Amino acid sequence: MLKLEARPHASAYWSYLSPILAVVLTLITGAILFSSLGEDPLEALYIFFISPVSDWYGISELLVKCIPILLCAYGLSLCYRASVWNIGAEGQLLMGGLIASTMALQFVDSESLWAMPLTMIMGIVGGAAWAGIAAFLKLKMNTNEILVTIMMNYIALNLLVWAVHGPLKDPHGFNFPESALFAESTLLPVLFEGTRLHLGLVFVLLALAVIWVFISKTFLGFQIQVLGLDKSAAKMAGFSQTKLAALVLVVCGGLAGIAGAIEVAGPIGQLVPVISPGYGYAAIIVAFLGRLHPLGITLAGLLMALIYMGGEMAQISLALPSAITGIFQGLILFYLLSCDVLIRYRLRFKSAGLKAVKPIISTQAEGQ
Amino acid sequence: MNDVMRLQMTGISKSYPGCKANDNISLDIGHGEIHALLGENGAGKSTLMKILYGVVKPDQGVIFWNGDKVEISEPANARALGIGMVFQHFSLFETLTVKENIELALGKQAGNTNTLAQRIREISAKYEMPLDPERRIATLSTGERQRVEIVRCLLLDIQLLILDEPTSVLTPQEVEALFKTLKKLSHEGCSILFISHKLHEVAEICSGATILRSGKVSGHCNPKQQTPDAMARMMVGDGVEISHQTRRAHSEQAYLTVKHLNKMSASSFDVALKDISLTVNKGEILGIAGVAGNGQEALLKALSGEAPDKTQQSIFIEQTCINAMSPVQRRRLGVAFVPEERLGRGAVPEMDLCQNALLTSFDFGLVTKGILQWQKIQQLTNKIIQKYRVKTPNAQTHAVSLSGGNLQKFIIGREVEQQPKLLLMSHPTWGVDIGAQVAIHQAILDLRDQGCAVLVISEDLDELYKISDRLCAICDGQLSPILPTDDLALPQLGRWMAGDFIEENQQEQAA
Numbered sequence: 001m002l003k004l005e006a007r008p009h010a011s012a013y014w015s016y017l018s019p020i021l022a023v024v025l026t027l028i029t030g031a032i033l034f035s036s037l038g039e040d041p042l043e044a045l046y047i048f049f050i051s052p053v054s055d056w057y058g059i060s061e062l063l064v065k066c067i068p069i070l071l072c073a074y075g076l077s078l079c080y081r082a083s084v085w086n087i088g089a090e091g092q093l094l095m096g097g098l099i100a101s102t103m104a105l106q107f108v109d110s111e112s113l114w115a116m117p118l119t120m121i122m123g124i125v126g127g128a129a130w131a132g133i134a135a136f137l138k139l140k141m142n143t144n145e146i147l148v149t150i151m152m153n154y155i156a157l158n159l160l161v162w163a164v165h166g167p168l169k170d171p172h173g174f175n176f177p178e179s180a181l182f183a184e185s186t187l188l189p190v191l192f193e194g195t196r197l198h199l200g201l202v203f204v205l206l207a208l209a210v211i212w213v214f215i216s217k218t219f220l221g222f223q224i225q226v227l228g229l230d231k232s233a234a235k236m237a238g239f240s241q242t243k244l245a246a247l248v249l250v251v252c253g254g255l256a257g258i259a260g261a262i263e264v265a266g267p268i269g270q271l272v273p274v275i276s277p278g279y280g281y282a283a284i285i286v287a288f289l290g291r292l293h294p295l296g297i298t299l300a301g302l303l304m305a306l307i308y309m310g311g312e313m314a315q316i317s318l319a320l321p322s323a324i325t326g327i328f329q330g331l332i333l334f335y336l337l338s339c340d341v342l343i344r345y346r347l348r349f350k351s352a353g354l355k356a357v358k359p360i361i362s363t364q365a366e367g368q
Numbered sequence: 369m370n371d372v373m374r375l376q377m378t379g380i381s382k383s384y385p386g387c388k389a390n391d392n393i394s395l396d397i398g399h400g401e402i403h404a405l406l407g408e409n410g411a412g413k414s415t416l417m418k419i420l421y422g423v424v425k426p427d428q429g430v431i432f433w434n435g436d437k438v439e440i441s442e443p444a445n446a447r448a449l450g451i452g453m454v455f456q457h458f459s460l461f462e463t464l465t466v467k468e469n470i471e472l473a474l475g476k477q478a479g480n481t482n483t484l485a486q487r488i489r490e491i492s493a494k495y496e497m498p499l500d501p502e503r504r505i506a507t508l509s510t511g512e513r514q515r516v517e518i519v520r521c522l523l524l525d526i527q528l529l530i531l532d533e534p535t536s537v538l539t540p541q542e543v544e545a546l547f548k549t550l551k552k553l554s555h556e557g558c559s560i561l562f563i564s565h566k567l568h569e570v571a572e573i574c575s576g577a578t579i580l581r582s583g584k585v586s587g588h589c590n591p592k593q594q595t596p597d598a599m600a601r602m603m604v605g606d607g608v609e610i611s612h613q614t615r616r617a618h619s620e621q622a623y624l625t626v627k628h629l630n631k632m633s634a635s636s637f638d639v640a641l642k643d644i645s646l647t648v649n650k651g652e653i654l655g656i657a658g659v660a661g662n663g664q665e666a667l668l669k670a671l672s673g674e675a676p677d678k679t680q681q682s683i684f685i686e687q688t689c690i691n692a693m694s695p696v697q698r699r700r701l702g703v704a705f706v707p708e709e710r711l712g713r714g715a716v717p718e719m720d721l722c723q724n725a726l727l728t729s730f731d732f733g734l735v736t737k738g739i740l741q742w743q744k745i746q747q748l749t750n751k752i753i754q755k756y757r758v759k760t761p762n763a764q765t766h767a768v769s770l771s772g773g774n775l776q777k778f779i780i781g782r783e784v785e786q787q788p789k790l791l792l793m794s795h796p797t798w799g800v801d802i803g804a805q806v807a808i809h810q811a812i813l814d815l816r817d818q819g820c821a822v823l824v825i826s827e828d829l830d831e832l833y834k835i836s837d838r839l840c841a842i843c844d845g846q847l848s849p850i851l852p853t854d855d856l857a858l859p860q861l862g863r864w865m866a867g868d869f870i871e872e873n874q875q876e877q878a879a
Contacts, residue, residue, distance in 0.1 A: 008384070008387075009768070009769060218739055218740065219730060219735045219738050220738060222723070222726065225719075226719070226727065229716050229717075229718050230716040232709065233715065233716045235674050235713075236674060236695070236707055236713050236714065236728075237696075237728050237730075238673065238696035238697075238698075238699065
């Protein structure tokens with residue numbers, strides 16, 4: 001018989017092992033899934049997880065994919081460290097993309113050196129402002145940030161769709177719901193000839209370093225950690241909950257916003273109705289899979305990008321539906337949450353029988 | 369029939385991961401005996417009681433009840449045997465009446481519902497515990513709530529009543545009334561197991577005692593024939609200094625002055641502060657006694673700055689009004705604060721001691737331009753650990769892994785090392801072993817002698833009489849007069865804790 005037994009202390013060892021176990025279990029389940037669909041499981045897993053990165057071009061594509069995911073996930077990790085449950089990275093990314101596109105379209109015929117930086121800055125402003133609304137509602141009106149940020153994702157999506165069908169539509173575009181193509185001066189320069197890998201990678205590395213220093217070396221990062229672990233202690237020490245919660249939301253919004261700007265001014269090159277296949281949602285899984293640590297998140301983000309690419313490969317080579325990407329994302333989150341039980345509990349194998357059959361002496365024989 | 373024991377527990381052992389809570393414990397209680405179970409926090413008292421009441425299963429050992437071997441696998445078994453238990457924390461529904469609460473708890477055992485109110489009245493009259501079955505729990509005092517729990521047990525015709533630290537929530541007068549009831553019960557043949565660490569109480573009513581120390585029985589004795597010192601020795605072991613006389617201090621230099629502080633209650637379960645005035649002088653300890661839930665928490669929040677208030681000017685440090693200041697601003701003026709909750713307010717459980725040292729000491733050279741100086745933080749943490757003899761593997765140990773006493777020594781060390789001018793403390797030695805208690809009291813007294821003003825709020829009257837220079841009581845959000853400790857007799861303080869001064873105040877105001 002299996003039994004869960006509480007550990008005296010949370011196990012640090014298992015908090016690192018649990019994500020690895022979750023990935024292994026996901027792969028096993030994936031293999032079972034593929035074989036029940038009539039594919040050779042090993043070959044299918046190869047197509048899904050190895051073939052996308054079997055050459056340099058594939059690896060460069062992997063990096064392109066992971067850029068927006070990582071930027072969102074770094075920001076979310078700050079929120080989650082402060083126990084601010086921001087689910088709105090997707091909406092913040094979309095608003096960043098939308099506002100950045102508005103700026104980019106001012107430079108359609110320009111060669112200005114300012115075109116690209118201003119586009120990026122507007123992306124940050126758009127995302128941060130969108131998150132700022134949620135922060136204002138939470139801190140002034142005491143609304144629940146989970147509900148507000150989820151709902152604002154849909155508002156952002158519909159605003160973007162409206163803009164691309166309306167004011168930002170290319171007047172010479174035969175009425176397709178697309179903006180004009182951005183000028184060369186607006187696009188992010190490609191880092192290596194022959195790939196799509198662009199300057200966004202540098203932004204990611206910069207964000208990685210800054211966030212890492214921020215959480216481990218600064219007093220502000222420490223305050224955020226205290227707020228997330230123990231609100232009463234933060235209050236006792238006099239850390240301002242309002243300022244800290246607003247800070248993490250706005251910083252996360254800014255990072256998600258620049259991710260949106262990078263997508264429109266990078267691989268896409270114009271504003272289209274779909275600029276993200278759910279990067280902002282995937283980033284939530286990535287943040288937790290990476291244990292809210294920048295380095296862990298970076299590894300988890302690469303895996304998540306691989307799942308996106310594997311999903312596309314599976315559609316092409318195995319003729320499987322695109323839902324396969326979502327299934328793998330869901331599996332990982334499911335197994336991660338399950339395996340995290342092992343951080344606080346250990347599994348014990350108990351021989352059933354002994355205790356169960358022992359007769360309980362009647363308690364009624366006590367008349368006297 | 370009296371030759372068999374009411375209860376015999378033999379060879380009881382129970383292990384939890386990482387600790388042996390009970391190690392081969394034996395406990396015998398005779399018919400009508402009031403038996404004390406003594407021991408410090410963490411000695412294994414609670415585990416033993418949970419085993420007896422069927423909440424926890426022992427790994428080893430047998431229980432004999434009136435001479436028969438029994439297995440108590442759940443509380444219902446224990447109740448059916450005739451064992452009643454009054455827990456330290458009551459399980460009563462605030463919005464229901466006394467009768468409804470008893471009916472809910474007893475279920476079918478409550479018997480005829482129509483006569484229940486009458487039976488409650490009879491039992492409470494018989495044992496001199498006045499109780500109105502129709503009153504709502506929310507309107508009852510802590511002492512009255514305890515009576516509800518005891519009457520609930522007595523309705524079941526019990527043979528053994530277990531009381532877990534019953535006097536810790538009572539005023540001295542209420543304690544006396546409780547002891548009368550217990551003596552009457554024991555005369556009728558009901559055995560009583562009295563769990564406590566207050567030796568003078570045990571000596572007053574118990575005729576037998578079992579003393580536990582770190583999970584083992586360290587002695588059996590008759591408290592009436594033992595000196596309290598000898599029993600304390602059995603509780604704490606050798607090598608711990610138990611008691612010492614403290615010197616009172618006197619000072620007239622006011623540091624903290626509170627003038628007519630009023631505060632509305634935030635919710636219906638919160639106590640409003642009414643017209644509180646007090647001064648704490650430099651180099652003096654002011655003690656505030658009171659039964660829990662009489663406004664202590666609101667007063668501390670007003671003083672520490674966790675609940676700043678811009679609407680009034682009633683709290684002054686020397687001449688500066690601090691009502692509107694944040695906790696950080698107050699700390700910069702020299703205020704330090706030790707809250708009642710050690711884990712989850714005084715310290716962050718999942719953070720290590722370095723991080724917890726930083727929690728309130730950040731203004732003392734540990735942060736430059738927003739960057740943490742880990743080396744200095746580590747130095748400070750090691751200093752606190754050594755100076756205050758905090759038992760911990762190292763500074764990287766999480767706060768949650770420390771025992772209550774060691775964590776409290778650490779927190780107090782952290783605050784004292786900031787060399788505060790005003791130290792606010794709530795229940796500084798609550799749940800702390802005697803060794804740590806002595807060390808903590810000494811640290812407070814040393815700080816006082818250096819000229820710091822100290823305010824201590826506590827429910828432990830022994831502690832307040834030991835360290836306070838002046839003493840008062842809080843009841844229903846109002847403060848009693850303040851007297852030098854040696855001029856305030858215990859019965860008087862007890863009456864103040866029960867709110868005796870409130871009418872006088874009103875009469876004064878009317879006149």
